[in-house]
Amino acid sequence: MPARPVIRLGHPALRTPAQPVPPAQIRTEELQQLVEDMVDTMHAAHGVGLAAPQIGVELQIFVYACEGSERHPHIPLHVVVNPLITPHSRELVYDWEGCLSIPDLRGLVPRHPEVRVQGLDREGRRLDYIADGFEARIVQHEYDHLNGIVFLDRMRDLRSLGYTEEWSQYMEGEDPDDTAVG
Numbered sequence: 001m002p003a004r005p006v007i008r009l010g011h012p013a014l015r016t017p018a019q020p021v022p023p024a025q026i027r028t029e030e031l032q033q034l035v036e037d038m039v040d041t042m043h044a045a046h047g048v049g050l051a052a053p054q055i056g057v058e059l060q061i062f063v064y065a066c067e068g069s070e071r072h073p074h075i076p077l078h079v080v081v082n083p084l085i086t087p088h089s090r091e092l093v094y095d096w097e098g099c100l101s102i103p104d105l106r107g108l109v110p111r112h113p114e115v116r117v118q119g120l121d122r123e124g125r126r127l128d129y130i131a132d133g134f135e136a137r138i139v140q141h142e143y144d145h146l147n148g149i150v151f152l153d154r155m156r157d158l159r160s161l162g163y164t165e166e167w168s169q170y171m172e173g174e175d176p177d178d179t180a181v182g
């Protein structure tokens, strides 16, 4: 099945907490197809992450991957079901983010630099690992989607918000395609 449409801010699914996936359902054909569709949709939209609510499915699943660039490491594809994300410290770092459900905007968002990721993978096996830096940022962005939160809610100062076209024009050395967009 091809990529599915990404819903945008205003759709109630983006503001509804997602439901956990019953572990017995993870290996079903239906759920595996959903995961495939999420991966295809993320790649088609040139995002580095996608949460199920962004295609209108209110389940606790997100996927992420990054090809890698000068600024960001290559991150292989991850599928996380029923996640629990725990920050390692109270420390926060600011960096630019965008969202496939809020197209063409970038803003500075504080995130924890290191988080523990627990949950299940697409086979239903237990996950427990540490994500840091860019990966930690993506994980927190996607986890927020499962709780009906978008990056705008996390911004401390809306004055950094800008349209990508203007942003790339005035932000020396910044590439809107090389930010955490999920």
Ligand SMILES: [Zn+2]
Binding pocket: 098, 099, 100, 101, 141, 145, 181, 182
């Ligand atoms: Zn997003």
